Amino acid sequence: MSKRGYHHGNLKQALVEGALKLIADKGPTGFTMAEAAKQAGVSAAAPYRHFAGRDDLIAEVARQGYDLFGDVLEYAYDDGKPTPLAAFEAVGRAYLAFARKYPGHYMAMFESGVAPGQTPDLMKAADRANRVLxxxxxxxxxxIPIDRRPPGAMFSAHISALSHGIIELYARGKPGARAPFTPEELLESGIGIYLRGLGLIAPD
Structure with missing residues (x-):
């Protein structure tokens, strides 16, 4: 692969794409900037025109991931149609679908140690996705009567934690290999138990 130095047509995005491949293969902390440069076909010095270091590059991968995540969640929620319950369950399923379709982005967002507040653009993208939830x-x-109603941020955080746990334990590698149920079944039943506890759906 020839070195294109500083004259790459879209070096910044080429580095992001290279980082995505490396993250999927090695994890978000398992590669160097030099490896990202090699993936993009540029010199080892070229990435520093756009990124201060690996964390800065991963933050951009995460920002783009949160933009995609927000799009996926908004599409799934569909303004609460056909019912708030159906829309909420669709958002949960979209969580799993996103992690499967965009593993590099997902790991950069949630497993890299890069904080959502690392850059203003990353914070903005993360806030948008969280607002959907x-x-x-x-x-x-x-x-729910207001005196028994959990804050929306807490409610969504509980579902996020449940989704993340299922993704980490049962949706990596061979889905369902460690359980006799699919990740979707585990998430649906977990959300059902949670909502029954709040009195939002009737007991079976």
Whole structure:
């Protein structure tokens, strides 16, 4: 592969794409900037025109991931249609779908140690995605008496934690290899137990 130095047509995005491949293969802390440069076909010095270091590059991968994540969640939520409950469950399924389709982005977002507040753009993208979850939780829990209603941010954080746990334990590698249930079944039943506890759906 020839070195294109500083004259790459879209060096910044080429580095992001290279980092995505490396993250998927080696994890978010298992590669160097020199390896990212090699993936992009440029000199080892070229990436520093755009990124201060690996964490800065991973932050950009995470920002783009959160932009995609927000799009996926908004599409799944569909303004709460056809019902708040159905829309909320669709958001949960979208969580799993995103992790499967965009593993490099997912790891950069949630497993790299890069904080959402590392850059203003990253914070903005993360906040947008989180607002979809919080809005879905707020709308669904609106009929709970206010004195028993969990804050929307807490509600969505509980579901996020459940989703992350299922992804890490059961959706990596061979889905379901460590359980007799699919990740989707585990998430659906977990959300059902949680919502029954809040009185949002009737007991079976």
């Amino acid at each position: 919080t809005r879905a939780a707020d709308v669904l829990s609106a009929r």
